Amino acid sequence: MNPPALIPQIPENAPFSIEQRAYLNGFLAGLFSRTTAPSSAPTPAAAPSLMPLTIxxxxxxxxxxxxAKRASKEATKRGFAPVLHDMASTPIKECASSPSLMVITSTYGDGEPPDTAKSFWEGLNSAEAPHHKARYTVCALGDTNYPKFCAFGKSVDARLEALGAHRILPCAECDTDYEAAFAGWLDKSLKELSAGVGQTGVTPSGGDAVTPVAKESAVSGTRECPYPSALLVNRLLNGEGSAKETRHFEFELTDPTVQYQAGDALGVIPSNCPALVSDLISTLHADPEEIVPVSNGLELSLFEALSHHFEITRIPKALIAHLAVRTREEQLVKLTDPNVNGELSAFLRGREIIDLLLQHPGARTTARELVAMLRRLQPRLYSISSSPKAHPKRVHLTVGIVRYESLGRQRKGVCSTFLAERAGGSPVPIFVHRNDNFRPPADPKVPMIMVGPGTGIAPFRAFLQERSAGGAQGRNWLFFGDQRSSTDFLYREELQAQKSAGILNRLDLAFSRDQDEKIYVQQRMLENARELFNWLEDGAHFYVCGDASRMAKDVDAALHRVIEIAAQRNPDQAREYVNALKTSKRYQRDVY
Ligand SMILES: Cc1cc2nc3c(=O)[nH]c(=O)nc-3n(C[C@H](O)[C@H](O)[C@H](O)COP(=O)(O)OP(=O)(O)OC[C@H]3O[C@@H](n4cnc5c(N)ncnc54)[C@H](O)[C@@H]3O)c2cc1C
Ligand SMILES: Cc1cc2nc3c(=O)[nH]c(=O)nc-3n(C[C@H](O)[C@H](O)[C@H](O)COP(=O)(O)O)c2cc1C
Known part of the structure; x- marks a missing residue:
């Protein structure tokens, strides 16, 4: 990955007003930052009228x-001189001194900051955090499937206020289908911010309404304009007798405008299982041909709408509230209390919409009522497991197929089983989800340590292909694990061939069920603590991919232990060491 460009800043004691300094900083950022498109850089001639803004x-x-890049472009059109900062490298004082501030952030883990924002958050919370004077607004990205919805964005919002900043709008909370909420927040924020700053002259170009996203990215292969691709390969990776179903998929990618890099994810837009759609319609005693509203005036048959437009398994909170009102059942009423997170998660586990409808026929929910409560069908992301250098016209995925039984019914993960069972016929809409926070080192000589058990192997297969195709000299170390070596050693031949060819310098394996006691990748890390630390001291980048709920936490704890053991540091020093790795983007995670 390219190191973040160093953006020169006008010193605070330089003979400029705040507005002039902000404008000049904006101008320099436009010239130097990879994050600001040169075409959107403000022109010197318009300098006096531009309003300072930190994003x-x-x-x-x-x-x-x-x-954030979109907000920056929009702000430029509306007469601001935005300066864009990643929390990974933002000094807190930059925010503190800014007169206008917009923050856009996601939430990870269990209500935590993204990895690269952890140091920023510690700084903002420290006793030495400076007084903030900005008029500010926060947009929190999240997913209502997580109990701590948008928690980190909300924490930043509260902390900025506590530090003296002036909130101009309530924190926007955006779910996975964020477009409308984000566009509304952006428009209002820019209006409020510009109302509070005096302009001195030239009227900036650009209209009032936020530029529709489709106009900006009507390029094929984006979330807004997916690319219809043929699924060419669907191969089971596990051997007979395995408890797992992990599949290798290959999509055709012949359109040269659809490009990806090792480290990116692929978005797949699935359709729902037709048998479940039919079951749901019978449970509602509805007619599959009944016309129902979908969105923006679009109306479709119930069958079509439930097949392609709505999430029909995950229970929306609106359905619980609806049934609580209709049935007055104590448990449902209790679950509508906003503070019942733990209980709600336990209730939702293994339950789907159909279970609630079957359990409460007396509520007489109609098809129209149900559709109005459903969330839009969301694309699923998959870490790409190929490098375009090795497979220029294809994109590979490594997918764990979700199947389980609960309450006496066989359940199927929407997208993984769509890929496994139904994606072979007609083209599948896909898009590239760029992830610049997860890339092999830009310098081919830098060593890589990759921890990727199970489907976590996916991006590392891509990284190794990338390095091999480019003749990179850097050493590569992979920790892989799964249940049994005989059935679950994914890509065994490939990895062993790369080991023999010297592309993979170390391959450490942990098969949890090959022996009585469970062995996981983190144990292998601890067994090799000294060598692992030496690699880190040699500048290695450390990568983790796969399960977020347990594996990534255990691997993180093991990394801290490795540093304590091998470098004889205390836990605080180990934490500082790991934080420094994160801030310099040498510790990158792709966990889910
Ligand atoms: C950046 C990113 C990269 C990813 N990369 C990959 C990848 O490379 N490979 C991969 O396989 N996945 C990957 N995923 C996960 C993937 O996006 C999907 O979440 C996964 O395939 C499940 O989607 P689904 O539609 O099949 O299941 P869904 O319909 O979304 O159902 C999943 C839900 O089912 C429930 N569930 C599952 N098992 C059980 C059980 N035993 N008991 C009760 N409830 C259960 C849980 O609520 C779970 O959230 C990635 C995710 C992200 C965010
Ligand atoms: C492993 C994982 C954990 C997440 N945890 C939360 C969470 O606790 N709360 C929340 O609201 N969203 C959570 N999310 C959802 C993300 O915040 C959301 O998808 C966001 O749009 C991602 O933005 P980003 O790509 O900028 O990081 C989580 C997503 C993943 C993959």
Whole structure:
């Protein structure tokens, strides 16, 4: 990955007013930052009228970064001189001294900051955090499937206020289908911010309404304009007798405008299982041909709408509230209390919409009522497991197929089973989800340590292909694990061939069920603490991909232990060491 460009800043004691300094900083940022498009850089002639604006983003997988760039473009059109900062490298004093501040950030883990925003958050919370004077507004990105919805954005919002900044709008909370909420927030924020800053002259170009996203990115292969691709390969990776179903998929990618890099994810837009759609319609005693509203005036048959437009498994909170009102059942009423997070998660686990409808026929929910409560069907992301250098016209995925039983019914993950069972016929809409926070080192000589058990192997297969294709000299170390070596050693031949060819210098394996006691990748890290630390001291980048709920936490704890053991540091020093790795983007995670 390219190191972030150093953007020169006008010193505070330089003989400029705040507005002039902000304008000049904006201008320099436009010239030097990879994050600000040169075409949107303000021109010197318009200098006196431009309003200073600092935009700070915190992002794990690129969404907040993409939206921050969009906000920056829009702000420029409306007469601001925006300066865009990643929380990874933003000095707190930059925010403190800014007169106008917009923050866009996602939430990760269990209500935590994105990895690269952790140091920023510690700084903002420290006793030495400076007084803030900005008029500010926060846009929090999240997912209502997580109990701590948008928690980090909300914490930043509260902390800025506590530090003296002046909130001009309530924190916007955006779910995974964020477009309308984000566009509304952006428009209002820029109006409020510009109302509070005096302009001195030339009227800036650009209209009032936020530029529709489709206009900006009507390029094929984006979330807004997916690319219809043929699924060419669907191959089971596990051997007979495995408890897992992990599949290798290959999509055709012959359109030269659809490009990806190792480290990116692929968005897949699935359709729902037709058998479940039919079951749901019978449970409602509805007619599959009944016409229902979908969005923006679009109306479709119930069958079509439920097949392609709505999430029909995950229970929306609105459905619980609706049933609580209709049935007055104590448990449902209790679950509508906004403070019942733990209980709600336990209730939702293993339950789907159909279970609630079957359990409460007396509520007489109609098809129209249900559709009005459903969330839009969301694309699923998959870490790409190929390098375009090795496979220029294809994109590969490594997917764990979700199947389980609960309450006496067989359940299927929407997208993974769509890929496994139904994606072969007609083209599948896909898009590239760029992730600049997860890239092999830009310098081919820098060593890589990759921890990727299970489907976590995916991006590292891409990294190794990338390095191999480019003849990179840097050493590569992979920790891989799964249940059993005989059935679950994904890509065994490839990895062993890369080991023999010297592309993979170290391959450490942990198969949890090959022996009585469970062995996981983090144990292998600890067994090799000294060598692992030596690699880090040699500048290695450390990568983790796969399960977020347990594996990534255990690997993180093991990394801290490695530093304590091998370098004889105390836990605080180990934490500082790991934080420095994160801030310099040498510790990168792609966990889910
Ligand atoms: C950046 C990123 C990269 C990713 N990369 C990959 C990848 O490379 N490979 C990969 O396989 N996945 C990857 N994922 C995960 C992937 O996006 C999907 O979340 C996954 O495939 C499940 O989607 P689905 O539609 O099949 O299941 P869904 O319909 O979304 O259902 C999943 C839900 O089912 C429930 N569930 C699952 N198992 C059980 C159980 N045993 N008991 C009760 N409830 C259960 C849980 O609520 C779970 O959230 C990635 C995710 C992200 C965010
Ligand atoms: C592993 C993981 C954990 C997450 N945890 C939360 C959470 O606790 N709360 C929340 O609201 N959203 C959570 N999210 C959702 C992200 O915040 C959301 O997808 C966001 O749009 C991602 O933005 P980014 O690409 O800029 O990081 C989580 C997502 C993942 C993959």
């Amino acid at each position: 700070v983003f915190g992002s794990q997988t690129g969404t907040a970064e993409k939206l």
